[in-house]
Structure formats: structure tokens, C-alpha cells
Amino acid sequence: MNKGFTKLEIILFGIILLFIVGYLLINFSSLSGNNENLLRQRFNKFISLLDVKNYTESYNFYSSSIKNKGTLEEYIKSFEGSSDIERQKVNINGITIKNNIGYLDTSSTICEDVNCSTKKELRNYKKWVFENGNWFYSPPNPRCLREEMYDMPSEFKRALSLIKQRLMDKASGNEENFDFFNCLDIQYSDLEEEGVFTFNTEKSSIDKLSILVNRSYISSDDLLTAFLLSHEMTHANDYLTQISDGIKFGCVESEVKAFTMQLFLSSSLTEEEMKTINLKLREGYGNINNQLKIMWDLLTYRDYARKMCNTFDYNDCFFKYFNKSVENMIKSNPYYQKQCNLN
Numbered sequence: 001m002n003k004g005f006t007k008l009e010i011i012l013f014g015i016i017l018l019f020i021v022g023y024l025l026i027n028f029s030s031l032s033g034n035n036e037n038l039l040r041q042r043f044n045k046f047i048s049l050l051d052v053k054n055y056t057e058s059y060n061f062y063s064s065s066i067k068n069k070g071t072l073e074e075y076i077k078s079f080e081g082s083s084d085i086e087r088q089k090v091n092i093n094g095i096t097i098k099n100n101i102g103y104l105d106t107s108s109t110i111c112e113d114v115n116c117s118t119k120k121e122l123r124n125y126k127k128w129v130f131e132n133g134n135w136f137y138s139p140p141n142p143r144c145l146r147e148e149m150y151d152m153p154s155e156f157k158r159a160l161s162l163i164k165q166r167l168m169d170k171a172s173g174n175e176e177n178f179d180f181f182n183c184l185d186i187q188y189s190d191l192e193e194e195g196v197f198t199f200n201t202e203k204s205s206i207d208k209l210s211i212l213v214n215r216s217y218i219s220s221d222d223l224l225t226a227f228l229l230s231h232e233m234t235h236a237n238d239y240l241t242q243i244s245d246g247i248k249f250g251c252v253e254s255e256v257k258a259f260t261m262q263l264f265l266s267s268s269l270t271e272e273e274m275k276t277i278n279l280k281l282r283e284g285y286g287n288i289n290n291q292l293k294i295m296w297d298l299l300t301y302r303d304y305a306r307k308m309c310n311t312f313d314y315n316d317c318f319f320k321y322f323n324k325s326v327e328n329m330i331k332s333n334p335y336y337q338k339q340c341n342l343n
Contacts, residue, residue: 120246
């Protein structure tokens with residue numbers, strides 16, 4: 001007859017279990033630390049090779065998936081004609097390892113002349129993968145490492161989901177184009193504007209892109225909220241591009257891009273959604289809210305560009321006329337005159 005474990009046996013079993021758990025944790029921590037150190041060393045070596053333009057050896061630091069996309073000869077050729085830019089300094093702010101993928105949060109100073117009198121301060125993530133016992137660079141690099149969205153009113157989450165779904169379905173959007181959505185922090189505010197992305201570095205950063213929305217949108221429908229957010233998220237995307245690549249867009253140029261995104265969204269709506277919009281538009285231009293007025297104007301500019309170019313495609317001719325119409329609208333608007341210092 002089984003009498004069960006004695007008290008001494010239970011104590012001894014507990015001690016052994018604690019020892020095993022402690023041993024595993026220590027070894028896991030050590031392995032993680034070794035992986036992080038190895039990744040840091042590999043990244044620094046890769047950067048040093050690029051600095052001396054040793055492209056033959058730097059090619060070997062790329063992952064197998066990247067090498068499968070292009071040969072060594074093609075890789076070397078890609079650097080032909082590039083400007084002679086000196087990388088002054090690269091700092092690793094932190095390393096995040098998730099399974100066999102490592103992300104380096106890096107800051108770098110890029111000199112655009114010999115004396116470094118003109119330079120860019122960049123901040124971005126670098127994606128590396130662990131394969132065959134080592135770390136290898138494997139772009140494209142992510143723009144946001146957050147795995148969940150910020151806590152925000154549910155209507156904003158629904159609006160972002162609608163934007164992503166429509167652009168993915170009808171505008172051939174790429175999943176990677178929306179990889180920064182988890183870094184969007186959208187909240188209501190008492191601001192006068194309907195919506196605003198805060199370019200201020202005290203409000204926004206690489207992992208927190210702050211968008212404020214007027215409280216009047218609490219009672220708005222998801223379509224109009226999505227239409228507004230498609231504009232502001234474009235500014236957030238431009239901000240990330242500026243931080244990571246050093247590409248800065250002019251005020252008017254950035255606004256044209258944001259309005260163009262709104263056009264893409266309106267052109268991607270389902271038939272039922274457009275029926276809802278059309279019902280609102282039938283109330284008359286003077287009786288609809290500002291976002292509907294903007295949609296009305298953008299669709300008018302779209303139809304004008306299509307007529308001038310005799311096409312339904314978004315080609316160079318189309319954007320020549322559409323962008324000009326949007327620019328004229330921006331430059332004649334008192335709000336944008338002030339914002340873009342056009343006076």
C-alpha cells in the first residue's frame with residue numbers, strides 16, 4: 001500500500017526542484033547575455049567594414065534570405081554612384097532579442113562632407129537573425145517594436161483597423177507599410193484643431209507617435225475618424241522617415257502627402273461605405289463637417305486630374321494635376337498659411 005511521500009522527501013524534492021530551476025535560469029541568462037554580446041560584436045564589425053567600403057566581406061554578414069535575393073556582384077554594384085558619405089559614429093542604445101531575432105536600437109551621426117559641418121542625426125532599429133550559430137543582418141528594418149497597441153479609445157483602434165484593411169484590400173498595400181501602427185498613441189484633447197500629430201520630440205519618439213484628436217470626434221462615425229487619422233498617421237510616418245533616414249519633407253509637401261493618403265483611403269472604401277458617405281454629401285457642401293468637405297474637395301481634384309489625363313490610373317500625369325490642386329488649396333487656407341509660414 002502506497003503511504004505517499006514523507007515530509008523529509010517532500011523537502012528534499014523541493015530543494016532539488018529549486019536547484020534545477022535556478023540552474024536553468026542562470027544558464028538561460030548567461031546564454032542570453034552571450035547572444036547579446038555576440039550580436040553587438042557582429043554589428044560593430046559590420047559597420048566597420050562598411051566604413052572602409054569592404055563590401056565583399058560585409059556581404060557575408062547578411063542573412064541567407066537576403067543573399068538569395070541578390071548576388072555579391074549585385075550587392076557591390078548597388079554602391080556604385082553613391083555619395084562619399086563618412087559614418088562618424090554609431091551607438092547602440094539597446095538590444096532586444098525575441099527567439100532567433102535580434103533588434104538593435106541605434107543612433108548614428110552621418111557626415112555629409114569631409115569636415116562634418118553638415119550632418120544627420122539618425123535613430124532606427126536594425127533587424128538581425130540568428131542562423132547557423134551566428135547573427136546576420138536581415139532587413140527590412142522594423143519601425144516599431146511594440147507587440148501591442150497603446151491603450152486608447154476603442155473607436156481609434158477600429159478606425160486604424162479600417163484604414164489598414166481597406167488599403168490592403170483595394171490599394172495593394174503592403175503589411176510592412178503599417179508596421180508602425182502599434183507605436184501610434186491616439187488620445188482625445190481639447191485642442192482647437194480636429195487632429196494633430198505632435199512633431200515635438202517631447203511628445204513623440206521612435207516608439208511613441210502621439211496624435212491628438214478633438215473631443216468632437218467622440219460622437220463621430222468610424223469612417224470620418226478613419227479619414228482624419230489617415231491624414232495624421234501620414235505625418236507620423238514622415239516623422240519616422242526623418243528620424244531613421246534623415247529625409248525631411250517640407251511643410252507643404254508633407255501636407256500634400258497627407259491629403260493624398262486621404263484620397264487613397266476614400267478611393268478604397270467599399271460600395272456600402274461610399275453610399276453612407278454620399279448620403280452625407282447630399283446634405284450640401286455648407287451643411288457637412290470639415291472632413292466631408294475635405295473628401296468632397298479631394299474627389300473633385302481627383303476627377304479633374306482624371307479628365308486632364310484621360311486616365312483612371314494614379315500615374316505621373318494624374319499627380320501633376322492632383323498635387324497642384326492640393327497645393328493651391330493648402331496655400332490659400334489661412335490655417336496652413338500660418339502653419340507653413342506662407343505669409
